[in-house]
Amino acid sequence: MNAVVEERPITERPSAVRLRDVGKTFRGRRRRTPALEGVSLDIEAGEFLCLLGPSGCGKSTLLGILAGFVPADAGEVLVGGRPVAGPGPDRGVLFQTPTLFPWLTTRQNVLYGPKARGALTPEVAEEADALLETVGLADFRDAYPHELSGGMRHRAAFARVLINHPSVLLMDEPFGALDAITRAGMQRFLLELWQRHRMTIVFVTHDVEEATLLGDRVAVLSGRPGRTKAVVDIPLKRPRVYEDNETLEFVTAKRRIREVLEQ
């Protein structure tokens, strides 16, 4: 078994995200659910990290903590060297269901954030148009969400997040609900985007194949309460394409992750 739990001292590499002994217990009136315990992880700036683990191990909770939606009740959570105290435009969040306002057009959706912050300038509007071009929605800038396909809605949600120039992109099973072909297209799109912008990505997935294709490393959480079980390096060359998934290197990397998961 080659997988190792990595401890990368923060002083050695620039760390975009630092988690130290993070814990979270949900306390209801009748039930107390420990979701995370002692989670420690350093994610480098520009790294693509996938978060994998059994259902209910706290992956979404961890992402929610990084996004600032869910307060941790133990440990240290730093993004860009600063403690997370709530949501912020430095962290873009994308969910399985793209969050778009149904009463706004694609372009208006993209411009919603800057407008709400009072930062809508002609330059930002120009940037929105360039982003719509990048995500292949220039011809649909005046369409409403219900007029877009599933993949198009995802790309619109991407543009909506990217207009804020987030340094960290937090993605919670973003392609989980898509059909296989659209999903492969979105994976390709995400890899190209990341290759170009090199933002830090934390990507939650159930899918070992998806984690192997996308990640520089895969952090595997144990069953509830989630703990960092291992961080597995994916030593596959970049740029990667979906068609690589039958190569020996790919299959070997996938097997290593599966072994850790099943341990």
Ligand SMILES: Nc1ncnc2c1ncn2[C@@H]1O[C@H](COP(=O)(O)OP(=O)(O)OP(=O)(O)O)[C@@H](O)[C@H]1O
């Ligand atoms: N708001 C909440 N209130 C109470 N319990 C919660 C809440 N959110 C999550 N939990 C509990 O915390 C645990 C972790 O949930 P979480 O959604 O983070 O897991 P997950 O790994 O993302 O699961 P899945 O892979 O099934 O999406 C679960 O037992 C869940 O029931």
